[in-house]
Structure formats: C-alpha cells, structure tokens
Amino acid sequence: MSLLAAETDKRDLRRGACPALSAPMQTGDGLLARISFAEPIRPAQLWTICRLSKTHGNGVINISARGNLQVRGLTAETAGKFEGDIRSLNLPLREGLAVEVPPLAGLDPAEIADPRPLADAIRAGARGLEGLAPKTTVVVDGSGRMRLSKLLADIRLVAARLDDKVGWQILLGDTQAGSRVHGTFPAQQAVDEVLSLLQRLTSLGPTSRGRDLVTDAMPPCAMMEDGPSSLGLTLLEGDEAAVGIGLPFGQTTAMQLAPLCTEAETQHIRAVRPAFGHALILFGDRSACETILVFAGRSGFITESTDPRGMIAACPGSPSCASAAIDTHGLAHLALEHLEDLLDGSFNLHVTGCAKGCAHPQATSLALCGGGSDISFIVGKASDPSFASIPAAESANALRSIAALVRKERLKDETSAACIARLGREQLALSLTSGRT
CATH class of the missing domain: 3.30.413.10 (Sulfite Reductase Hemoprotein, domain 1)
Structure with missing residues (x-):
C-alpha cells in the first residue's frame, strides 16, 4: 500500500445524532447510553450509576471529550430499565440543546x-x-x-x-x-x-x-492563552477546592470508579461532575480534595498534567465499538511505550478506530487511525488524508521510527509538536519508509 497519502475513498462515518439516555446507540459491545448533567451530582449518586451500569450493562463507563457520562453494554431488554432507574434518582439531567459551561x-x-x-x-x-x-x-x-x-x-x-x-x-x-x-x-x-x-x-x-x-466580513478571534490543566488541585474561595481526575484513555469500570465514590463520601466531598477532557471534577474543602487526589492516584487514575497517559486520546476501539477497525487501547499502550519521551504536553496523540475521531474531534499533531488491517498516520483530524499507511503488525516499528526522527531533529528548547510541524508530512512519511520495501 502506498505511503505518501493519496486520497482514498472513505466511508461516510458521520453519525446523524448522538446517543442519549432515551435513545441509546448500538455499538460493538451492546447499546451505549449517554447521560448529560446540567449540574454536579453527589458521589453517592455516581456510585449508584456505577451499580446500575453493572446491573444493566457490562460495567464499562466512558467520559466523552465533552464531559458526558457514557454507560456501555446495555441490551434491548435492559436499556429501558436502565433509563427508568436513572430517572428515578432525580438527577439534574440536561435535555435538549447542548449548552456547555466550564466545570x-x-x-x-x-x-x-x-x-x-x-x-x-x-x-x-x-x-x-x-x-x-x-x-x-x-x-x-x-x-x-x-x-x-x-x-x-x-x-x-x-x-x-x-x-x-x-x-x-x-x-x-x-x-x-x-x-x-x-x-x-x-x-x-x-x-x-x-x-x-x-x-x-x-x-x-x-x-x-x-x-x-460565518461571513467574510467577520474577523478571526484573537488568540487566547490556554488555561491550566483541569487535573490536580484548584483552589477556590476560602477553604473550598476542586480536584480534577482523569480517566486513562477516557474509560474506567464500575469496579474501579465505585471505590473512588465511596472514598469521596467518606471524605465529605460534596459534589462531582464529569468534565471535558475525559475527566471528573470533585468539589469539597481543601483537605478532602487533597486526600481524594492521593487515593485516585493510587487507584490508577490520572492526577497530574504531566502524566503521559493524559496526553493520549483514545476511543473505545474494537471490539467495544462496531465502527472501530482496531484495538485502540492496545495501540495507545504501544504508543505510550515508544513515544513517552515525546509526550511533553505540547500536543495530544489521537488514537482512533475510525475516521469519526470521537475521542478528539479537533486536529492533533499526530493521529493514528484504524482502517481494515492498516494504521493510517495523520497530521490533523482523523478524517484528514494520511501521510502514511502501515500494516497494523508494523505499528511498533513505525512508532519507533517517528520517535527516533523527532529525537534526532528536535532543536534545543523545541517542543515535540513544533518539531513534528516543522518536519512536515513528507519527512515523517520518509522516516516510515526506511528499511521497508
């Protein structure tokens, strides 16, 4: 298969609508229901959602890039029961038009x-x-x-x-x-x-x-400096604080999340809400937030902005998602192994099972997209043309080649993202052709 990307025909993978609590979506591991909150909920309520996800689904829980809770593995028989049980909790569910505010x-x-x-x-x-x-x-x-x-x-x-x-x-x-x-x-x-x-x-x-x-007369928005990461401790008014906890690759299980909810109740954390970037934000006094942050770190969650796992956005992948062509989490772990020293916080690596790119709709410095038996390497969005296509079996070698190129060519004080952008698609593609026939 040619490496320097010719345009290839792609299936139109766009969905006409997002899954909802009342309209779950069929995926590879069953039906997926999305729960959106207008306000934070109590840790005990999140614990109940964990229990219901095991009772009615497979116990796998995602937080989307926009901060929506997603429960997986529901069936045609259990989806309605799950919705009824969720609505009986009188949670602050958000219905209708998606109007987002910061956490x-x-x-x-x-x-x-x-x-x-x-x-x-x-x-x-x-x-x-x-x-x-x-x-x-x-x-x-x-x-x-x-x-x-x-x-x-x-x-x-x-x-x-x-x-x-x-x-x-x-x-x-x-x-x-x-x-x-x-x-x-x-x-x-x-x-x-x-x-x-x-x-x-x-x-x-x-x-x-x-x-x-948009019209031509409208000026572009002036660039704004990005705010700090949502992970870790954020001090609010008085002794109040918030703590951000990330889910590795946006996914957890009821078995892992429920103990965090129990500990949060023990520490008198008053509220929790799913947040953008596949994270949870918990609210309480400073001491409680510091304690829950340590507990979360020991439990396998991401608690620091420097954690390289937080720099990789990965969708559920195959077999969880019917649209996915690859095991995205396996590939993400492989990327973590070979690219870890490149994950300096300057860019997110996007690993996606298809061109929809649900886990990270925006452009990234590098995206790996599954398609059949190949992995496409992309600069930009998952739906953009690839600069190379590599058999999945050669993924490790390809990742090592890109890492070696960046290490060799990176200038003093240059970020990984800046280096990859400077090298460009052609040079990145050439690094993958070396040694291949």
Missing part, C-alpha cells in the same frame, strides 16, 4: 462573569426549537481558569471586560482559536442574539452548523 462555572474566582444565567436563558429560549442539527452546541464561557476554548462549538459566548462593564463576545464555528467574531453584546442582548442565530440555523436546514453563519 468551575460560578465557583471560579478568576471568572470575569458567571456564565450559568446566560446558559440557562439560552436553554429556556431554545426549548421547543426544531430543525437544528443533532450535534448543535453552544458554549458559554466566563473566561476563568478552566476555559472551554478547545471544544468545538457552533456558537460561543466568551466573557470580556469592557472598561468597567462585562460584555459577551459571540464567536461562530470551530474552536475558539478557529472561530470568527460575530460581535460583542451586553448579557441580555447576547442571549437574544444567540437565539436569533439558532433560528437562522433552523431556516438553513437540519445539517447546518455555526460555520454556515
């Missing part, structure tokens, strides 16, 4: 403004609005420490200081860095403007997204 919204001393009132107003105003694309997303970001700047959004509101007042900049399409500026408005006018934009999307048809509202 520390309303609690972050660094926030310019609390985004929750605007998010609530947009949800209420959009209730009953029909004709939007299933994955339409609005982000409302108060510009605190845990920003949602890297999440894809159709419409994004970002708090900004305007002299002695607060304004909300409305951005359209893509991540924050790739979006265009629609305008800056006071709070109520910003809500009205978002609802008007959503109405325009409905008039454009059910496949229209925020990028379809």
Whole structure:
C-alpha cells in the first residue's frame, strides 16, 4: 500500500445524532447510553450509576471529550430499565440543546462573569426549537481558569471586560482559536442574539452548523492563552477546592470508579461532575480534595498534567465499538511505550478506530487511525488524508521510527509538536519508509 497519502475513498462515518439516555446507540459491545448533567451530582449518586451500569450493562463507563457520562453494554431488554432507574434518582439531567459551561462555572474566582444565567436563558429560549442539527452546541464561557476554548462549538459566548462593564463576545464555528467574531453584546442582548442565530440555523436546514453563519466580513478571534490543566488541585474561595481526575484513555469500570465514590463520601466531598477532557471534577474543602487526589492516584487514575497517559486520546476501539477497525487501547499502550519521551504536553496523540475521531474531534499533531488491517498516520483530524499507511503488525516499528526522527531533529528548547510541524508530512512519511520495501 502506498505511503505518501493519496486520497482514498472513505466511508461516510458521520453519525446523524448522538446517543442519549432515551435513545441509546448500538455499538460493538451492546447499546451505549449517554447521560448529560446540567449540574454536579453527589458521589453517592455516581456510585449508584456505577451499580446500575453493572446491573444493566457490562460495567464499562466512558467520559466523552465533552464531559458526558457514557454507560456501555446495555441490551434491548435492559436499556429501558436502565433509563427508568436513572430517572428515578432525580438527577439534574440536561435535555435538549447542548449548552456547555466550564466545570468551575460560578465557583471560579478568576471568572470575569458567571456564565450559568446566560446558559440557562439560552436553554429556556431554545426549548421547543426544531430543525437544528443533532450535534448543535453552544458554549458559554466566563473566561476563568478552566476555559472551554478547545471544544468545538457552533456558537460561543466568551466573557470580556469592557472598561468597567462585562460584555459577551459571540464567536461562530470551530474552536475558539478557529472561530470568527460575530460581535460583542451586553448579557441580555447576547442571549437574544444567540437565539436569533439558532433560528437562522433552523431556516438553513437540519445539517447546518455555526460555520454556515460565518461571513467574510467577520474577523478571526484573537488568540487566547490556554488555561491550566483541569487535573490536580484548584483552589477556590476560602477553604473550598476542586480536584480534577482523569480517566486513562477516557474509560474506567464500575469496579474501579465505585471505590473512588465511596472514598469521596467518606471524605465529605460534596459534589462531582464529569468534565471535558475525559475527566471528573470533585468539589469539597481543601483537605478532602487533597486526600481524594492521593487515593485516585493510587487507584490508577490520572492526577497530574504531566502524566503521559493524559496526553493520549483514545476511543473505545474494537471490539467495544462496531465502527472501530482496531484495538485502540492496545495501540495507545504501544504508543505510550515508544513515544513517552515525546509526550511533553505540547500536543495530544489521537488514537482512533475510525475516521469519526470521537475521542478528539479537533486536529492533533499526530493521529493514528484504524482502517481494515492498516494504521493510517495523520497530521490533523482523523478524517484528514494520511501521510502514511502501515500494516497494523508494523505499528511498533513505525512508532519507533517517528520517535527516533523527532529525537534526532528536535532543536534545543523545541517542543515535540513544533518539531513534528516543522518536519512536515513528507519527512515523517520518509522516516516510515526506511528499511521497508
């Protein structure tokens, strides 16, 4: 198979809708139900979800890139029972339009403004609005420490200081860095403007997204410095704190997660919420958060931003996902072994079982995508053309070749991401052809 990527025909792997609690999606290991929360829940409630995931499913739990809880292995017989049991818990379930706020919204001393009132107003105003694309997303970001700047959004509101007042900049399409500026408005006018934009999307048809509202006259968004990692301890007001805990490759089991919930209750952690980046955020006093952080580290969770496992985004892969062509977690562990010293925090490695790229929809410096018996090596999104395609059996050699090239060519003080970008697709491809016939 040729290495320097010719365009190849790919199946259209886009899904028309996301799985939901009331509409689970068929995957390789059964039905998958997604649970979205509008507010944090108690650790004891998360423990109950763990129990129900074993009773009705296979006990495997994912947290998506956007911070939604996903329970796997449900069946046609158990999916309805699972939904009924979940709804009987009276959890703060989020229904309807996806309006996202940062996990520390309303609690972050660094926030310019609390985004929750605007998010609530947009949800209420959009209730009953029909004709939007299933994955339409609005982000409302108060510009605190845990920003949602890297999440894809159709419409994004970002708090900004305007002299002695607060304004909300409305951005359209893509991540924050790739979006265009629609305008800056006071709070109520910003809500009205978002609802008007959503109405325009409905008039454009059910496949229209925020990028379809962009015009050439709209300036690009000014680059913002990324906030700190969501992992580890974050101090809030007074003695309050939050602690971020990551799931290796976005996945855990009820058997692993339930003891963390029990310990959180013991330490009087008052709340927990799934968060972006395949993480959990727990809230309590500083002492309790410090204790639970140590417990989580000993239990196999990711607790530090320097942990290389947190720099690899991997979907569930085969056989868990019916769309996946490879064992993504096996390949991720192989990448961890051969690329660990390259994972310096400058980029995320994306390992995906198909071109949908669910675990990391944005572009990355390097993505490994399964397709048949081959692994495609990609710079950018999983759906982009590959620069090389290698038989899966040769994955280890290919990873070693790329690691050796970067180690050899990396300049003093240059990050791995910068080095890979400078080398480019051709040189990366050549490193994989060496020694092959």
